[in-house]
Amino acid sequence: MIETLSNIKHKDSPNFFLIAGPCAIESEDMALRIAERVITITDKLEIPYIFKGSFKKANRSRIDSFTGIGDEKALKIIQKIGETFDVPTTTDIHEPFHAEMAAAYVDVLQIPAFLVRQTDLVVAAAQTGKHVTLKKGQFLSPEAMKFPVEKVTDSGNSNVAIIERGTMLGYGDLVVDYRGIPVMQNYAPVILDITHSLQQPNQASGVTGGKPELIETIAKAGIAVGADGLFIETHPDPKNAKSDGANMLQLDLLEGLLTKLVRVRQAIL
């Protein structure tokens, strides 16, 4: 996927690439701080990097959950990150009309897991000509991801990747099935989302839980089996983040984690 992203750095590095940033864009200042820190680390480790931030949280469990600071306001912050640091950016979209709207600000459009079967949304994203990442539905087999990928390529867009983020294991848990990574690499590059893969959905409170102490475990396994990229949500203070606090990686831990993962990557080359 990254070969065709014009503004990505370290394209020739043998490393996995990284999509990282906060869950939601909470403020410009916070977004800039996170991006700057991640870029310092990825430059040092020679990891190709794409900044990620959601402009809107559209599928929260509860109606009183935080959904964002305003769509355009958030998209402009993401755009500013891209311009300020000369890095590609990505955000997730939830309705077909979002595709063109978001494409004006970012380089990569992400289709959420719950929505990956919505043909109009996937096709609208593909038709912008931007790169498209498709999150594997928690209810889909790895083999079933062939069809959303084809919806993108049949729309004339070959810049598509798949993001693995776990599969339902009973009502309250998700498991990453690593067998799916080589299977899905038959269709497109595969990125492992080590944040949402650790979710514990369907909690009685209506707030999704998590197991952040296992981030390193599931990340190492993903790199060892050859994942092309990693997706990490990170925040200077996850406990006080406005969404997904349960699983975001504390920003101070990112360099240590990536350093270990680069070593695992080198062992499989």
Added chain:
Amino acid sequence: MIETLSNIKHKDSPNFFLIAGPCAIESEDMALRIAERVITITDKLEIPYIFKGSFKKANRSRIDSFTGIGDEKALKIIQKIGETFDVPTTTDIHEPFHAEMAAAYVDVLQIPAFLVRQTDLVVAAAQTGKHVTLKKGQFLSPEAMKFPVEKVTDSGNSNVAIIERGTMLGYGDLVVDYRGIPVMQNYAPVILDITHSLQQPNQASGVTGGKPELIETIAKAGIAVGADGLFIETHPDPKNAKSDGANMLQLDLLEGLLTKLVRVRQAIL
């Protein structure tokens, strides 16, 4: 739910109510034929009845699957069914702007299972003032359906029901967890969808399979545990239907099935 539907018949019957019709609206003639037959049966058995048809199939596995005959054309056919037979009607919507559009033609708006966490869609449906049915996501626990219901009621609309349609059991199968029916009845009336509950998703062909010979089994269990309503897709010739042929009930079998189910219903009153 049905108490507040003005045009429904047999409202005082102790029976479960029925939502039935073809999967997709394929033609006016076919829709009228199905509706007429179902109404003859439900009048005989004194079952309150709501006609169902999809104006658009938005989440098919493959881009080359049938998606519909045109949105407005299909919605007008559904409206005609309602007027011709004086029965309430329902259809499923996939984007927030569909809510108002479809509300001009039908009495009940249905939120698909994959989309039941999309706040904007649920709220848009609720704000039309129409009745809203929420399909339980295959990835949601019964307890988690409390929150989509609250998104409707918090929007000032108390006419809401839940449709059970099975839960993921591994990649390729769905199971109905009947324990969930009384649990979800704490939040809203519960309708059992005996068509999609028998799906076998994630088949290698990209065409969802099924086990139609088990329709009677899962329906009887649902009525026995006290489901308020049943949801059935039926077609004169399921094998040649343009979508969901794998699980639709052959129309000729409907009367026999409902007759058995009315007996089970009476046994639990």
Added chain:
Amino acid sequence: MIETLSNIKHKDSPNFFLIAGPCAIESEDMALRIAERVITITDKLEIPYIFKGSFKKANRSRIDSFTGIGDEKALKIIQKIGETFDVPTTTDIHEPFHAEMAAAYVDVLQIPAFLVRQTDLVVAAAQTGKHVTLKKGQFLSPEAMKFPVEKVTDSGNSNVAIIERGTMLGYGDLVVDYRGIPVMQNYAPVILDITHSLQQPNQASGVTGGKPELIETIAKAGIAVGADGLFIETHPDPKNAKSDGANMLQLDLLEGLLTKLVRVRQAIL
């Protein structure tokens, strides 16, 4: 199955049959009290009845769990129940040498779910000539129960039945897949265990939890789909029982439950 049990009553009743009793035999007095009460109820409702009690709990999570009052002592109590009330009896066995040992005291040998794939155990039970009930493993598909049944019949014993007791749904939950009942009836009569089907295994405490308020729900569904028999553990005071207290039915509630179930049974005949 029950046609060939010489000492069972109400053999010609159209009702389902019942296997019921305490989880473990705790004392002769308690066992007699439970049997007497259940027999009064099943005589009134004309339900064929088999007394059940475990002489030994062999697969408890924790080494400090109660395992029994002594094998022979418990078996003699079960035998006494059979003689006192002239009813058939059953117990579960855990090692091949138990088969002959228990066969001296009871009429029906039950193979536990975890052990249903152990060929020597199943064959040893079959070779006693006693009736054999096979619990479906929580890890087995309904279709896979064909093979344990064949291990019994290939040993020259055609008196075999299957007990459904739920299937793993993630780590901490079990679900009854009612589609499996007609599937397994292709191999042998099917009994629904409404006690263990409600277990919540793998709890952090090492003590299996449960959801006893759902007993009626899962029982009604089972009878509605045509289960041949029911398996219920019952106790005058479940909270103080020495094992499986989380799901046993309070003895005082048995008559009310069975009365409702007999009505559902009549509705499907």
Added chain:
Amino acid sequence: MIETLSNIKHKDSPNFFLIAGPCAIESEDMALRIAERVITITDKLEIPYIFKGSFKKANRSRIDSFTGIGDEKALKIIQKIGETFDVPTTTDIHEPFHAEMAAAYVDVLQIPAFLVRQTDLVVAAAQTGKHVTLKKGQFLSPEAMKFPVEKVTDSGNSNVAIIERGTMLGYGDLVVDYRGIPVMQNYAPVILDITHSLQQPNQASGVTGGKPELIETIAKAGIAVGADGLFIETHPDPKNAKSDGANMLQLDLLEGLLTKLVRVRQAIL
């Protein structure tokens, strides 16, 4: 675990250790050939090695499956392997009386996954004083393995390890939950069984299927997350093996696989 095995080589190597051999002991000649080859490889790579072979297959799906060449005959072959090559050996046991019987021939007793909740079996194994490996039940959570471990240690035996072999994912599939490896390492060393983790149980034929092309994938993930040991069944000609042919690694591929895994191991030290 291996620190206390007197006859194991490369004890001070930083490598993972290996339990490997054929599924069942088919003949002395075949067993010697496999052992010799594996020892050559593990000596070269400095991997501590334990020879594994089953003397009896006790839980096959079908009564007509191969179960062994005779218990004592097979145990003597395993013993001969140990003496000939001066390596520790292991076999799996199925009934309490097997514990003492097998302990006369081997160094490590393995408890099968289906039987890991059988207290008498686990305690009998522990009381021999031999090392005990406990396969995680496909129906158990990682946390639930605390209790079988305690049954060993409460019997006065601290030489215990856990073997991960996958968790049920629907009826027909198993998934390795790598989060469980660090969780279970809180109780005992953890060995990843890369043969049985790839099983596809509950196939209609009664013969368990598999996905052997994924052996490398699931092995790399296991080593990357820090598994203490690996369990591999290997055979010169898996397609013609008498059991588990679907997933055994072809012996000729073992050196290449282990060489890659040693590199991953070094990357996490």
